[in-house]
Amino acid sequence: MNTPPSLPSPSGAERTDASAVRIGALVPLTRPGWVEAGQHLLAGMELAVREVNDGGGIAGRPLELVVRDTAADPQRAAAAVDELAGLGVAAVAGEYHSVVARTAAARADALGLPFLCSSAVLDALTEQPTEWVARLAPAQSHGWQIYADFLLGAGHSRIAVAAQPSVYWASGTRILRDYLAPRGGTVIELDMRALTPTAVCDELVGQRATALLLLVGHPDPAVSIVKAVRRDRRLAGVMMGAPAGQPEFAEWARSLGDDGAAIPFLRYLPERFGPLGVRVETALRERLAESPSFVAFEGYDTIAVLAQVLRSHGVDRARMAEGWPRVAVEGTRGQIQFSRTPGINVWQWVWAPVQVVDRDPVDPDRLRVLHTG
Structure with missing residues (x-):
């Protein structure tokens, strides 16, 4: 990417307009x-x-x-x-x-x-x-429930999550589990503190998961997990997803090339x-x-x-x-x-538009809208 559009000023070194x-x-x-x-x-x-x-x-x-x-x-x-x-x-x-x-x-x-x-x-x-x-x-509960609806609509009921320790990832896992369980879905949590990317592949086979969600940081271990799953012939039918939106950015495409396509994520833009x-x-x-x-x-x-x-x-x-x-x-x-929205303690815009999107396998620079909420 080009030079950042701006850099932060050093602490205490602003040159400001006194009237600003x-x-x-x-x-x-x-x-x-x-x-x-x-x-x-x-x-x-x-x-x-x-x-x-x-x-x-x-x-x-x-x-x-x-x-x-x-x-x-x-x-x-x-x-x-x-x-x-x-x-x-x-x-x-x-x-x-x-x-x-x-x-x-x-x-x-x-x-x-x-x-x-x-x-x-x-x-x-x-x-x-x-x-x-x-x-x-x-709010995460709003967007991630829309993502869960997309998973169910795409035929995925046994969903593994490769998760790192974080309040944010734990909250996402809980939202998915609470939403999917009454609708016949199962969430299988894979602790990335204990598993290598190869071991993740073995777990997906053993658990008969049809989808793997990447609740992990980028580039590591997300890139390594994606590459391992893409190269495992046993997992040819497994869909990977990244609800937090990592594939939105060009850095994702640069890191993974064609391997980074067809990994649905959430973004907050209108259809038009x-x-x-x-x-x-x-x-x-x-x-x-x-x-x-x-x-x-x-x-x-x-x-x-x-x-x-x-x-x-x-x-x-x-x-x-x-x-x-x-x-x-x-x-x-x-x-x-x-x-004011129930369960949320701040003033909230209800809601920004929500889409589930992926990168087109034919042209990874092009984004496809798969689902809207």
């Missing part, structure tokens, strides 16, 4: 974070900031991002929220990794700092109800864009020098929402937080409004 309205941006830009997701998220945010400023800014004041790299580290994110609050940002936004976003949300809630979460899906983004946090991405989405897609493609992922659109929509809240309620943090339920913004993927 500042928003803190939390993005993973270095390993072990998913760097490509961070780059796409930031590209969307930066594009929207540029457009806000081209349109006169916030009541004549420029909008400015203060970027911090979380590197998928929850403690680093918490420290960044503390620092950004001290720098006087009106709000914080962003983050891709659910476990990191959860820590950032807790810290923002404790500080009384508005946080608009762009891309993380963990249902329990905060342990207690909060007025300070809102989210664009659909409206005029705004078409225009933004063109601008993002030029900015990224590749096809923009759904994460880039989440970044753009994040700033579109915050810009409206700032115009309507000013830069006072408490007034901004009071504004979540009154948001009505045309986003790239539909009309965005926030509400």
Whole structure:
């Protein structure tokens, strides 16, 4: 991929316009974070900031991002929220990794700092109800149940999950098991702390699984597992899936080539864009020098929402937080409004569009929509 669209400023080294309205941006830009997701998220945010400023800014004041790299580290994110609050940002936004976003949300809630979460899906983004946090991405339970419906519709009832230890992966496994069991499905958990990719193949044969879901990190061990399954003749009929969305990014295709095709994943885009989405897609493609992922659109929509809240309620943090339920913004993927949703403790957009998509085996650069929810 080309040079990232932006790099985070060193701590305390911002050169800012004193009149600017500042928003803190939390993005993973270095390993072990998913760097490509961070780059796409930031590209969307930066594009929207540029457009806000081209349109006169916030009541004549420029909008400015203060970027911090979380590197998928929850403690680093918490420290960044503390620092950004001290720098006087009106709000914080962003983050891709659910476990990191959860820590950032807790810290923002404790500080009384508005946080608009762009891309993380963990249902329990905060342990207690909060007025300070809102989210664009659909909750994991919503998206992963749609994915489970796709599995059942495709004839898969014995489903193995290759899982690493993580609150996020454990939550996904639980959602699948609870949803599939009453519908005749079985979830077989394979602990990747104890199994090699070859051993995973043996387990799939022994358990008579017809699908394997990759609830693991990329590139390792996801790439090794995919290659092992593809090369095992016993598993020619086994479908692999990655509900967390790893195959969305070009890095997946570069790592796996043809082996990375026909592995369905979730993405949060409409079947067809409206005029705004078409225009933004063109601008993002030029900015990224590749096809923009759904994460880039989440970044753009994040700033579109915050810009409206700032115009309507000013830069006072408490007034901004009071504004979540009154948001009505045309986003790239539909009309965005926030509400209270059972089981979710933050203000939630209900819902971003959900698709199950894969890379076409004939042309792995082309994405096919297999199912919508």
